[in-house]
Amino acid sequence: MPEGAWDSHMHVTSPEYPLAKSAAYKPSLHSLDHAMAFEKKIGIKNIVLVQPSIYGNDNSCLLDALKEIGTARGRGVVAFDPDDTDGRTLWEWHQLGVRGVRLNFKSTNESFDPDTVKKTLCKYAAAVYPLEWVIELFIDLEQLRLLSDIIPQLGVKVCIAHFGAPDMRRWESHPSDASKVPGMQHLTALLSQTDQTWVKLSGHYRYDPLADSMAGTEAIAKLLLKTARHRMVFASDWPHTRFEGLDVKPFVSRCLDWAEEFDAKDLVFRENAEELWDDSSDWVAEMIGEPGQY
Template sequence: MSPDAAIDCHLHIIGAPAQYPLDPKRRYTPAEASAPDYWKAVANTPVGRIVIVQPSFYGTDNSCLVDALREAGGRARGVAVLDASDMTDGALQVLHEAGVRGIRINTLSNRSGARPLADALGDIVDALKGSGWHIQVLCDPQDFALLTEIQDKRALPLVLDHFGFLTPNASPDDRAGLLRLVDGGAWIKLSGTDRLGGAQSGPWFRDLATEIGARAPDRIVWGSDWPHTPLHSDVTLSAAVPVPSRKIDTVALFRTAAGWFKDDDLRRRFLSGNASALYDFQSD
């Protein structure tokens, strides 16, 4: 596979509930979304490698993630979710061999049961020292100050999901907080625009992407967020019945993001080079 093949750094694979039980504490029951379904969704793009991210509704059971990684072979890496008690050397080695290269903390999808962000980060940093893995965080922008305080102390790369979950309605202070994290060394997934704002928000995300890219050209990556699961703000969600994913044109998302950067070298770094280094694709 060409080293320039684009890398989708954020997607979820959702297996059959009979094979992969869902977390009893989940906010909703998702519809199935298979790897073949994903590849059909990006068939008209240059995406050739992927990063599968553990979703909230599986909790800390990473079995669907691991099986999907093994089936994909060298085309895929993963980001897992673990409790502190699960972070044994043996467990981490099994995940590493499957293709996992990071641990995710998600305080947005699990608001009622999430551990304090500072505590969760401390446990992960201690467990992953020397591993070469990273910490991926999906949090409210109000937590940027905390992340900034601990960023200089961390021993691992920090990756922020979905533009740091900044929306076009974000305050100037929240935008400044995100940029402070970027200036301090954070990586940013320039993803989730369909989740964060409507079609009219395109110029706002383009301008923010351009600003982040100018500050951190080697720490920006792209993700589709396929299969476009329900919005975090949807208060009607229920675990009682499967909730379909949103109908989003994934190819259009890719093409829009690819157009944010006019410089060919920067666009290559954004779509493949940076992610190849962060997720250790270079070892294959």
């Protein structure tokens, strides 16, 4: 594992925090202590905490963890409503290490109307542009196809989670040509057309029927690395919600191998994350004090 590596997508959860009415499951305790114990096992010190859908727009659990870990080692991606969240609140979160907002169109039961979603994206882009935050999309490739015209116009970085949630069941027999994955051409086109589109190499087990062999995941990962290795970031997706108990270490090892094949190990595990999440910890730390115990 490269020195100073980042895990760009993981969660902390606790039953002590109130759930959103739309929560699809009840979380177990996955504290920051648990998270950092896991990260130590795979050789990573720096993390990006992502708001889980179960908490809706209440970011208390995530923000409390960010306060504990400090800006030298932690970043956050929150959820909020741009219509009732003012710039002062966003700035306060920025000082804690928040660098993005998550829009979840995949694991919720909300309808997906492209015109409405495009207007929503523009609202969020206007809200986060002054702070140079990232818009993270949990979205599948078929939905991404319907947004491919608006994403380059947003003027902010857009990060696509979990390989774009490809529907591998429709990719017959997992052939080696990952460009044939339904919708993949829209993701690679975005990556080729604009330097504002990023992808997380994460969560393969959620979509790959052959997750144990990772044959399909490997083909997709190599295509994405070939297309835009400077805009790929590694993420563990710990604690693998709804897949608790998963051993993600084989995936970590394979990601290291794939990245090394494209001479991109430092890029995927450290340098790209530092650019995407604005690793400006020095001046932030001066404003809010020393980082926490971790």
